[in-house]
Amino acid sequence: MSIQKILSISGKPGLYALKLQTRTGFVAESLVDGKKITVGLRSNVSLLSEISIYTYDGEVRLSEVFTAIAKKEDNGPAISHKESNDTLTDYFREVLPEFDEDRVYASDIKKILNWYNMLQPKGLVSKDEPAEGEEAPATEAEVKSEE
Structure with missing residues (x-):
């Protein structure tokens, strides 16, 4: 990924x-x-x-959530982000059972599923675990130039 x-x-x-x-x-x-x-x-x-997602035990990186969705969908598209909030919450609970329901809102789940469905057809997410070092966090300097 x-x-x-x-x-x-x-x-x-x-x-x-x-x-x-x-x-x-x-x-x-x-x-x-x-x-x-x-x-x-x-x-x-x-x-x-x-970006990380809150769980009851801490936080899970968004890339790991994308990998879990890809495993559930066998590298196919996820459900639409336009489904009802209850449907989205139930789906996300299947993908990430330990997500903190008090801190992760339906709007967050919609955004995650929308992003996944944008990235999946471009081959940027897959059910295979990322190679060691491939998902190293980027530094702020990679995005911003020195002031």
């Missing part, structure tokens, strides 16, 4: 691949339509490789 350079940009729909770092920010390419955009350093950006 190679989600190390996949971004979610606040205020922009979809997911983006980090393409190039510039002096004033970076260039990202939409995974939906392939259009490139420039993003300033002040934008609120999240690397998917840095």
Whole structure:
């Protein structure tokens, strides 16, 4: 699984691949339509490789959740993020039984399933465990240039 350079940009729909770092920010390419955009350093950006999901025992990396969904679906697409909140919660409980239901909201589950369904057809998620070192966390310096 190679989600190390996949971004979610606040205020922009979809997911983006980090393409190039510039002096004033970076260039990202939409995974939906392939259009490139420039993003300033002040934008609120999240690397998917840095996101974790709350569980009763601690936190689980988003990449591990994607792997669990891929195993459940045999590398196929997950259910639609537009299902009812109860259906989504039941589905997510099958994927990650120990998720903290008080801290993980239906909106979070919708976002995770939507992201998975964007990444899955592009081959960026699979049921195979990532190779050792492949999912090393990216540093903030990879996304932002020095000020």
